[in-house]
Amino acid sequence: MSLPSEKVSARFSPDKVAGKGYNFAVSASEIIKELPKLSEAERRAIREALLEIANQESDVALCNQAALDGALMLDRMEAEDAQRQSG
DSSP: OOOHHHHHHHHSOOSSOOOTTOOOOOOHHHHHHHGGGSOHHHHHHHHHHHHHHHTTSHHHHHHHHHHHHHHHHHHHHHHHHHHHHHO
C-alpha cells in the first residue's frame, strides 16, 4: 500500500523543489493557514490523504464503520416508511 503523500505528489507538483537550505518543517497552523489558497482538487487530495491516515487507526476505522452501518439502517427505515405511506 502506498502512502497518501505518494498519491498526492503523483497528482500535484510541489510548489518548491527540495534544495539546499529548504526547510520542510512547518507547523500545523502554517499548513492550515495555507489551505484556503489551494484549489478544490488539491484540498480534496489532502482530505483523502488525511482520511487514509486516520483509517489506519483501528478506533477510527471502527467508528467510521459504525457510522456507515447507522446511515444504512436509517436509509432502510426511511425507505420502509415511504413504502408504507405510499401503499
